[in-house]
Amino acid sequence: MDARRRAILAxxxxxxxxxxxxxxxxxxxxxxxxxxxxxxxxGGATAAKYLRLLDPSIDVVLxxxxxxxxxxxxxNRVIGGFRTLADITTSYTALxxxxxxxxxxxxxxxxxxxxxxxxxxxxxxxxxxxxxVSPGIExxxxxxxxxxxxxxxxxxxxxxxxxxxxxxxxxxLEAMPDGGTFVIAIPETxxxxxxxxxxxxCQAAAYFQRAKPRARIVIADANGEIASEAGLFxxxxxxxxxxxIDYRPNSRAVDVDVATGTVKLELEDVKGDVLNVLPxxxxxxxxxxxxxxxxxxxxxxxxxxxxxxxxxxxILGDALQHAPVMAKSGHMANAQAKVCAAAxxxxxxxxxxxxxxxxGNACYTWFSDKLAAHVATVHKYDTAERTMKSVxxxxxxxxxxxxxxxxxxxxxxxxITADSFA
Amino acid sequence: MRSPxxxxxxxxxxxxxxxxxxxxxxxxxRFGWGCAILASSPAEAFSIELRVARSxxxxxxxxGAASPxxxxxxxPRFAAPNLTPAGVRALAxxxxxxxxxxxHPAPGSVLPALAGSDAHALAxxxxxxxxxxxxxxxxxxxxxxxSDAEIAALADYFxxxxx
Numbered sequence: 218m219d220a221r222r223r224a225i226l227a228x229x230x231x232x233x234x235x236x237x238x239x240x241x242x243x244x245x246x247x248x249x250x251x252x253x254x255x256x257x258x259x260g261g262a263t264a265a266k267y268l269r270l271l272d273p274s275i276d277v278v279l280x281x282x283x284x285x286x287x288x289x290x291x292x293n294r295v296i297g298g299f300r301t302l303a304d305i306t307t308s309y310t311a312l313x314x315x316x317x318x319x320x321x322x323x324x325x326x327x328x329x330x331x332x333x334x335x336x337x338x339x340x341x342x343x344x345x346x347x348x349x350v351s352p353g354i355e356x357x358x359x360x361x362x363x364x365x366x367x368x369x370x371x372x373x374x375x376x377x378x379x380x381x382x383x384x385x386x387x388x389x390l391e392a393m394p395d396g397g398t399f400v401i402a403i404p405e406t407x408x409x410x411x412x413x414x415x416x417x418x419c420q421a422a423a424y425f426q427r428a429k430p431r432a433r434i435v436i437a438d439a440n441g442e443i444a445s446e447a448g449l450f451x452x453x454x455x456x457x458x459x460x461x462i463d464y465r466p467n468s469r470a471v472d473v474d475v476a477t478g479t480v481k482l483e484l485e486d487v488k489g490d491v492l493n494v495l496p497x498x499x500x501x502x503x504x505x506x507x508x509x510x511x512x513x514x515x516x517x518x519x520x521x522x523x524x525x526x527x528x529x530x531x532i533l534g535d536a537l538q539h540a541p542v543m544a545k546s547g548h549m550a551n552a553q554a555k556v557c558a559a560a561x562x563x564x565x566x567x568x569x570x571x572x573x574x575x576x577g578n579a580c581y582t583w584f585s586d587k588l589a590a591h592v593a594t595v596h597k598y599d600t601a602e603r604t605m606k607s608v609x610x611x612x613x614x615x616x617x618x619x620x621x622x623x624x625x626x627x628x629x630x631x632x633i634t635a636d637s638f639a
Numbered sequence: 640m641r642s643p644x645x646x647x648x649x650x651x652x653x654x655x656x657x658x659x660x661x662x663x664x665x666x667x668x669r670f671g672w673g674c675a676i677l678a679s680s681p682a683e684a685f686s687i688e689l690r691v692a693r694s695x696x697x698x699x700x701x702x703g704a705a706s707p708x709x710x711x712x713x714x715p716r717f718a719a720p721n722l723t724p725a726g727v728r729a730l731a732x733x734x735x736x737x738x739x740x741x742x743h744p745a746p747g748s749v750l751p752a753l754a755g756s757d758a759h760a761l762a763x764x765x766x767x768x769x770x771x772x773x774x775x776x777x778x779x780x781x782x783x784x785x786s787d788a789e790i791a792a793l794a795d796y797f798x799x800x801x802x
Contacts, residue, residue, distance in 0.1 A: 267732070270740075548736050555732040559725065571726055573718035577733035577784065579777060593777050595733075595784025597717045606715040611784030621776050625737070628750045633736040635745035 250275050250565045253335045253345040255325045255503060257281030257309060260351030260534035260550035263637045267558035268349075269316040275565070278343055279312065280335060282324040283380075286638060289410060290547055290581070291630060292379035296387050297420030299586045305379060311639040325503050330527035347561050349522075351533040351550065352501035353378070354409050357513075361496045363473045372475050373492045377409065389491045390421060395429035400480050400489030402437045402470035403444075404497040409535045409545045411445035412582045412592070414438075414495060419450070422458040423585045434462045435487050437480060439469035446582060446592060449618055453584040470494050500536030507532055514538035519598060519605050520570050522557035531557050540605040543596060544578050548629075551637050552576040574598050576605060581626035589623040590615035720789050727792045730785075734793070742797045755802035762794035 254265045257279055265279045286307045294300040312318040323337040328348055336342040356375055358365045364373065374389070376382040390399065399421055403414045418434050425432040443450045443464075454462040465482075472481040473494050480487045480494055499513035507515045507524040515532045517524055519540065522531040534550035543549060553576060560570035576596040583589045594612040596605040615622050720726070731741070734753060739745055742753030753761065767773040769782035769790070785793070 551736055552733060555735075556729065559729050571721055571729050573721040573726060575730055575733055575784070577736070577781060579736065579781075591777055593780050595781060597715070597784075599715045600718045601716045606717070608717075608784040609715070611780065611782075613780035615776065619776075624749075625776060628744075628748055629737050631745050631748050632739050632750065636735045636740045639745070 250346045251344065252277050252347050252349060252561060252565075253343050254279045254349045254351065255328060255335060256351040256353060256501075256534075257283065257286055257320070258351055258353055258534065258550065259547035259633070259637050260554045261349065262286065262309070262312060263551045263554035264349045264351065264533060264558045265318045266312055266316050266637065267555050268561065269318060271558060271562045272565075273317065275562070276319070277317070278319045278321060278345075279309070280321050280323060280325045280337065280343070281309065282322060282338075284322065285309065287379040287383075288547070288630075288634070289377075289379045289413070292376070292383045293413065293417045293420045294583055294586075295379075295383050296376070296390065296417060297424045297586065298387065298391075299420070299423070302380075302384060307634055307638045309638065315639065328503060328506065328530060330506070330524075330530045333529060345529075346565060347529050347531065349531045349533065349554075349557060349561065350504055350507070350536075351554070352504040352536050354498040354535045354545075355501045356496040357499055358496060360404070361470060361472055361494055363475065364494065364496060369473070369475050373473055373494055375495060376493065377495055377498065386491075386493060390424065391428075393429065393432065393490045396431040397429070397490035398433045398435060398488065399425075399491045400435045400437065400487050400493065402468075402480050402482075402492075402494040403439060404495055405439040405469070406444045407539065407545060408495070408498050410580070411544065412450075412580060415443055415445070415450045416582050416584070417493070418462055419453055419458070419584045422454075422461050425461065426458065432461070434458075435489060436462065436464045437468040437470055437482050437487055438464065438466050441466050445580075446590060446614060449582075449584065449590050449615070453588075453618060457585055457588075498535075504532060504536050510538035519603065520556075520572060520574060521560040521564065522553060523560075531561060533557055540596065542594065542607050543576075543605060544580055544592075544594070546578060546580050547637075548580065548633060549576065549578045551633060552578065572598070572600075574605075579629060581622065581629055583623070583626065584618040587620060587623055588618040589620075589626040590618045591622050591625065720786055722788060722792050727796045730789060731793055731796050734797075742800050752802070753797040754800035756794070756797050758794045758798035761797060762791050765790045765794065 252268055252275055254261045254277065261279060265277050268275050268277045287302065288305040291300055291305040295302055295305065309320045313320050323339050325335050326338045327336040328350060329336065334342045334344045335348060356377065363369050374382040374385040376386045393399065401414055401418055418436055422434055454464065468482045470480050470482055473492060474481065478488050478490060478492065480492055500508055500515050504515055507526045507530060509516045509526050515524060515536050516538045517532050522533055524530045524532050533553045535545040539545060556574040563570045579591050579593045581589050581591050592614050595608045597608055599606045734742065738750055738753045744750050744752050765782050768775055768778045771779055
């Protein structure tokens with residue numbers, strides 16, 4: 218980013234903060250409603266954009282520390298060497314310029330539901346009428362004790378949020394000798410994007426097949442079976458990558474020894490040249506006050522996404538305690554964000570929210586550089602149980618990995634990115 | 640079982656997270672015996688038994704994740720469709736992830752623009768997908784999630800958008 222652009226951004230952020238200085242009182246004094254959105258992933262960006270589409274009079278502030286969004290979908294293809302990080306990076310400028318969202322480059326350190334303000338790491342705070350929190354997930358480092366040390370994490374990149382760690386993992390695979398072993402350890406469900414670790418194995422295998430055909434991949438899975446699209450993954454591993462992938466179900470990683478390159482499982486140890494140990498995940502720490510399920514996830518009212526623990530605070534995305542068979546995916550976060558944005562607009566006007574929300578989801582998975590497949594679901598609101606349920610008979614899985622789905626996967630990426638960020 | 644589950648991920652918690660009922664354990668035990676007989680040594684048999692036993696637990700968590708199309712124990716009672724302008728707009732937002740915001744695909748996309756469609760043709764296409772009269776990769780699956788009235792309303796909505 219050039220210096221001029223930086224200066225404009227800095228001025229913009231200062232303006233937002235100045236406007237927010239008298240926050241709680243000034244918001245109400247000028248009668249212009251303010252919604253603060255915390256987190257600029259698929260959920261937060263979509264919520265910010267759709268709030269402005271639905272009601273341009275609302276002052277929408279998006280709090281996000283990163284300069285640009287780096288997508289998890291497609292990040293395994295970067296690890297495989299078929300895409301670059303630039304391909305999966307999207308700027309926030311369209312949200313600012315096309316939709317009038319005010320983006321504050323800072324990290325939210327606390328969300329105070331009682332005082333209705335978001336406090337920022339650099340010290341300022343922003344008052345809100347309603348907050349939408351789309352915090353994403355964070356690893357539970359204590360479950361893999363050695364990874365509590367950042368120095369170990371630098372050598373065993375988790376790469377479960379796309380960015381520098383994605384490149385670090387790629388670099389390590391490139392440096393691995395032919396005949397080496399790549400170990401992927403997968404936690405029990407639920408975690409962000411159920412097919413992702415298995416897709417990662419496919420992408421690494423596609424790379425090894427060309428660059429180091431004697432390499433092996435060991436997948437230590439805490440689950441008893443592949444957590445999504447099991448039939449397709451088994452088929453890919455036996456047909457596309459025969460002999461390369463050693464899949465071990467019911468094999469939960471409990472620790473890692475970076476000095477000896479060992480992943481410690483409950484029943485055995487696995488040695489590897491490159492280790493990718495994924496700890497279990499939970500809602501990111503900024504949402505801790507709103508965690509109500511298993512110490513990990515946030516429960517919400519499915520009509521409004523308002524937290525069951527705090528009035529005026531709405532929560533989206535992977536941080537949620539999900540309804541039955543609801544994916545923790547970017548597509549789902551985008552869909553939830555639109556329902557939430559419409560509900561927030563209704564509530565700010567004193568109207569009732571839509572009592573009949575629908576959520577669609579499609580997850581595309583890449584099995585090689587050319588073949589993909591999808592899982593799709595449609596969810597509607599069950600009035601008796603007050604939860605979202607998948608519509609019986611709707612949705613499905615691709616019968617086989619194929620090139621048509623690969624085309625649609627590219628188109629999905631292009632269009633969901635624009636729908637969320639442009 | 641050697642591995643005590645931590646508090647946050649005990650089987651009942653996993654069940655609650657997926658919202659599925661546990662499968663009947665008998666099926667898994669018979670499966671487990673079958674595996675044990677196939678093992679080549681007592682040690683291997685023990686290892687497999689242990690893994691299979693663990694799969695009973697893991698199966699609870701997986702019941703939802705692995706088979707997203709399993710029917711719920713009781714038929715869902717869905718809210719009546721909201722076909723008000725705001726309700727249809729909300730419904731149409733579920734097309735945007737692939738077909739673009741308000742049916743305008745992103746520059747360079749080869750997927751059909753829904754905005755400015757002929758309402759009759761769009762409704763027919765969706766109903767054909769829904770009935771399986773036209774083969775597709777994903778739209779035949781997605782269209783089954785919408786009632787005929789919702790499809791008609793969606794077609795009218797997109798027809799009214801500018802190209």
